[in-house]
């Protein structure tokens with residue numbers, strides 16, 4: 001049998017690219033995995049490849065693996081018996097020595113990092129059952145079960161929906177995925193710092209009614225006792241964590257200094273309040289990975305000046321953007337290039353065996369892919385940010401940009417203007433002597449086929465999740 005045995009010692013999966021075709025061979029699980037090699041890869045014999053990676057795989061790592069595969073010519077002969085029966089040509093021993101050398105180098109370089117645990121991740125999300133936030137919830141639960149990430153918790157501010165509805169939907173999601181005893185849901189901010197519902201009504205009065213998405217502000221705050229259940233019902237036994245979102249963020253970062261990644265896929269209210277309440281956390285955050293902002297693309301919220309997450313709470317976005325924390329930002333400029341296609345939809349909706357996640361997905365997106373014209377083009381915004389957190393090499397075009405956000409337009413003679421919430425990019429620091437702004441790494445394009453493979457795989461895995469390396473959950 002032809003097969004390729006991949007053994008990854010690190011915490012993240014690796015993308016193995018076939019050298020000559022430049023295509024992704026497969027999505028590789030974080031630890032050992034056997035791949036049966038079909039006719040597409042006739043050059044593989046039974047081979048062992050050790051992939052050494054560390055906290056986050058990098059382009060260099062992928063390049064090293066490519067070089068490794070190239071040197072091996074993809075047909076190393078590891079069996080002594082085979083070598084005796086079929087004497088190697090002169091290049092084979094050379095290839096094996098090169099393989100050994102490369103593996104040794106990778107081991108030496110990464111030996112300490114290989115002992116590292118999965119990266120700790122807080123997901124700050126304006127949750128919904130199976131929109132992009134709900135998809136991130138399901139995907140992150142699978143990654144947590146695989147040991148790819150250590151999911152510390154969900155923190156919930158208002159955004160797509162009013163907070164209490166989001167909390168209700170997230171409680172059901174952790175219960176549905178079977179992680180409710182391990183990953184808690186922390187209640188966050190009900191209102192943005194300044195841009196609350198009355199401020200939004202003022203915005204409408206000044207600049208006209210919404211022509212695009214406004215999330216929770218499509219309707220006044222409902223009675224918190226009148227929550228809408230997901231199609232599969234409310235959570236049966238899961239309740240919110242006692243610790244609120246802001247304190248949870250602060251405590252987690254102090255508990256794990258320089259280890260915590262925040263996946264910021266919602267208005268930034270919780271994160272900004274945490275930074276203002278305890279600024280000492282700022283230098284201790286490993287990285288924030290955002291879905292947010294529009295750099296050169298038009299917006300998608302209210303009057304299309306800004307992107308929804310940052311438009312909903314521009315002041316909070318400004319607080320967070322101006323910190324020196326390492327920032328990896330996936331704006332609309334990138335997510336606009338990855339619409340949800342019928343092919344991707346069908347891979348999930350029609351997957352067998354089906355799961356409650358694939359059923360919810362099918363139910364939610366069926367109106368977009370039937371015979372009737374779709375109501376609008378659906379996107380999968382936040383899932384791309386999760387992908388880039390787990391595998392930054394998905395990003396194929398990333399640039400250093402200093403970002404700020406419009407919170408005041410002087411000519412408007414009001415507390416805010418029609419560009420409220422619009423991202424302002426600078427290619428260099430406009431105030432270098434002060435350092436009021438901070439640079440970010442902004443992603444403009446990704447390897448879409450590789451990302452979609454990751455996306456479909458995680459959304460079609462068994463539900464509840466199956467924890468690897470454990471006999472019983």
Ligand SMILES: [Ca+2]
Nearest residue numbers: 126133265266
């Ligand atoms: Ca979101």
